[in-house]
Amino acid sequence: MRGSAASALLLFIALTILVGLTIFLFATGFFAAPPPITPVGVRIDHQYNLTLYATGMAFVLAQLGLGWAVFRYRDRGQPARFTRGNAVLEIAWTIVTAVVFLGLGGLAARSWAQSRITKVPTDAIRVEVTEQQFVYNFRYPGPDGKFGRIDPELISAPTGNPLGIDPNDPAGLDDIVVSTLTVPVNHPIELLIRSQDVVHNFFVRELRLQQDAVPGMTVPLQFTPDRLGRYYIVCTQLCGMGHNQMHSFLDVVSDADYREFLTRAEAR
Amino acid sequence: MNPLPDHVHPAVASPSGFFRRYVFSTDHKVIGLQYYFLALAAVTIGIVLSLLMRVHLAWPQAHWPLVTGGTLRPEQYLALMTMHGTIMVFFVLTTAPLGAFGNYFLPIQIGAPDMAFPRINMLSFWFTLAAFLCMLAAFAVPGGAPISGWTAYPPLSGLGSVTGPGEGMGQTMWIVSIGIFCIASLLASINFITTTIEMRAPGMNLTRMPLTVWAWFVTAVMSLLSFGALLAALIMLVLDRSAGTSFFTPAGLVVNGELQSGYSGGWPLLWEHLFWFFGHPEVYIAILPGMGVTSHVISNFSRKPVFGYRAMAATLCAIGILGFLLWGHHMFVSGMNPYSSLAFSALTLSIGVPSAVKTFNWLGTMWGGKIQFDTPMLFSIGFVSFFVTGGLSGIFLAQPALDNLLHATYYVVAHFHLVMGVAAIFGIFSATYYWFPKMFGRMMDETLGKLHFWLTFVGAYCIFMPMHFMGIYGGIRRYADWTGATYLAALQPLHLFATIAALVTAAAQLIFFYNFVSSLTRGEKAAENPWRATTLEWSTASPPPVDNFAGAFPTVYRGPYEYSVPGAPQDFTPQHLPPELAGVSEGATHA
Amino acid sequence: MHESEVADRTGLTLGENGRGGRGGWFSGGGRDGNAGRSRTPERAYITGIVIALGAVAMFFAALVSAAVVRRGSPSGDWQPLRGASTVWPILALNTMVLLASSFTLSHSRLRARSGDDAGFRRWWIVTSALGAIFLAGQLFAWRQIVGAGLYLATNPSSSFFYLLTAAHGAHVAAGIVALLVIACRPARRMARRTAIEVTSVYWHAMGAIWIFLFLFLFFGGRS
């Protein structure tokens, strides 16, 4: 008793509204991520939707089940049904959840493998990404296809050598260093992600990829964008005061534009 | 009614003197209350910090009184955020559920007069308090509080003030404080574990322990095994900062144009592994006691035995074990070997299974019950709801492919606030309303309690649900404001909504504080057993005497949740009633 | 209901199974309500120290696995502690000393059991002395390694060398303090027997941890 009816009804209503609103917002694509621009991104979205359905179902059943239980079994003077459990039921729901969860994990493993574990095509364009407080630098190897040696002692942004490229290494003479990332469409790209100071990150939501930039390591990341456009690159790893201002752009351009970009950059 | 046997001393003299009794007390109940008030002070500061953050996020250009320059600078925001996370995780959610309630009720629930090592218990509290003061002092040192988040990833946290204000003295204070906290937690967990093993009353075998005791026990084991690792990591971090070692600090770093010489090639991921080896168990340390309380309260107010008691105890243990094997899910995109991500993912998803079993069993306990909606029960129902909502977003994060999109966004912020910032806090609230009569001998006000519940329940959903959408859209966490990338500006209305909800929710906590304080003196006097409950704490006076049972220590005859037993004269059969008085036969063990 | 609860309190001698069932702590009497010591069964102290050693073990496990991981870190800067070849004989000697102290400790405990207080004390102090010699030996090993030009920050291998030996040394030092405190206790004190047991468990564990660390440093740090 003790005011059961009101509380029970309120809880039932509140949980139903919670479920209804949540379904409504997800169904209408409220602040959905913009569409992906890589085949891997499409797969990741597919996996996301699958997970949304599975967990969505669990969410609806659990919340409504809770609302129903408190409403239906509020104290109306009835005796409580004495039971200590039900082994069959318990084993059944353990198995069902295990199957659902591990099944999702198995499917997700495939999209993960596609984004991180596949071999890089030999013709991939390699670009080195160097992050520092609070900017990105992108280095293209230039016509010789080789990155020059880097020496931290030589790093000096004011004199125009933010990466510390060794002038005595011939491979480095033609290296191009720019502050935005330009890549041709439909061509495999491999980024080599590094950091000069603290841990940063490389995140483009349209690529459905993010990767930390860890000082002392060079982490590869590959993708093949299939849509032209300009996309934000943001840093998602707390890196200091300017963390929230640390961003750059990914320009996916046509082959012709890409060649033009290279020639212009080499000329400089 | 036999007279008490001779060899029992009916009452024990209280220690004399105010200081021995209330300050340097070794009584677990006093220590429990000390922890409780420490957590209350900490949560108040934590909430204020979160409100400052929220206001800044909604109105980044707002002019603040007392702030030089008028607007909040990014590093000030990051300092607020770091201290908010740290204070909430360590000084609220590790102290209140285990330190406060565990201390107060674990010995009573197993029929013991005190903890096994009362003086070590007192020491744990004083260390915790010292750690807390040290943490607060970080605000006052030159450069201010640290800005590296509660996770303190090096090299940001490992190089000193070159990496940012707050990374000098402030970060050092942070490390020292957490180091002291580690020692306090280790001492406390030794005490909890030993007490549970050695101090149980006659008849209190494992399958008769209340699920709260199970939860505290598993929690203590987890903190015993995890805080040592954090302490080791902190020592290495301090050495990197001050002695020039390179455990975590790589060679050739150029920070702010300055070459950091002398480092030979440390590995930042080593810190991440050590931190999360502690950090993941830590989040379960925060919530397991809440799960115990929820099981306990739901059974009590549904007037039904816990559905699947053995499964409930087993899943606590399963979560405790699995909790140590999946720290890598915080590092999917850290540059760790991508194959290990798959292993961590599978293990992370497996921990969803015992969690789901618990959820189903809570529903099973209510199903067919006779539910009474007193405030403790409302908060436990809220716990279940928030745990489901927050836990299910964990299923997204547990898949490395999806973590590609969701890592370090507000989706994660939504996830962990729902499970930790709300569900676990609801566990504390449930425990507070439930045990207040026992602790203070008076009832809390029901009407205010219900009002508090409803405002907090609705308010917390309003604060944290929108954050999922921010995250999916690409809203990055730990951003002082969203003026960087222009697409983030679209999310500003959601920020505004969350901020208003946070202000309302925080204001609603004033109702709680008022209710708490006024009930201390004006609450209706509580009987021994106001909730008609079965466990041992309800067999003694409210508040309990110094040795908990006035010399008349109980013997235990049955399981902890004997509600509505067919044939019993009343709908609850206390654990300590001898069979001839209980009207039902002894021992009925659990299914 | 209230009557029945009161009635129950008469039931306390009806104890049955259950590990916590030995009612030692409520037959003690004379509790002062504050110390609580007399209520804690003596065995709890042994349980307590075993559990505490679990935490200590995790602490060292974290350091050792950090060393393993650090050694395999991508920067490849780990260098064997080669310059320090003179340190291994000393460490081996120290290991012997610590092992010996475990034996003298066992012997001392046997003396105490058979009521030979003087014998107990003699061997107990020998144990403490061996512990002190071990610490001195460790310091000497540090001097050797410093002599070889290996400082705390020279190389990760030397950092871990100092870190592991210092952490272990601190634990041994705490053990020596405990040994000395107990050596000063009068034999009549009931609590002394428990204290002897607890300290023994701790001391043997420090020996075991040291042997593990020694092997780890020798095989992991040298090559």
Ligand code: HEA
């Ligand atoms: C109390 C604290 C708590 C709890 C209980 C959890 C529970 C879980 N957490 Fe969470 N987590 C945190 C606190 C917590 N977490 C914190 C603080 C962080 C961020 C730290 C930081 O970076 O600052 C974090 C971050 C975090 C990440 C890293 C995200 C990132 O940074 O990229 C991941 C990834 O796997 C994760 C996963 C999970 C999972 C799978 C669970 C599971 O245990 C959840 C299980 C529960 C359920 C699944 C719901 C109930 C089940 C049902 C109703 C069953 C029916 C369902 C089906 C059949 C589908 N968490």
Ligand code: HEA
């Ligand atoms: C227990 C943990 C906890 C709790 C309760 C909260 C409570 C809140 N948190 Fe926090 N938060 C964290 C843990 C917690 N948080 C952590 C770990 C981080 C990450 C830090 C980092 O990135 O390093 C974080 C970060 C964080 C951010 C992200 C910052 C960023 O990334 O830029 C935001 C933003 O809105 C936020 C907001 C809030 C708000 C509005 C509240 C609340 O104010 C909501 C209203 C309050 C309540 C519902 C609680 C009331 C409780 C009581 C009164 C308790 C009673 C206690 C006793 C009886 C002992 N928090």
Ligand code: CUA
């Ligand atoms: Cu760079 Cu955040």
Ligand SMILES: [Cu+2]
């Ligand atoms: Cu985790």
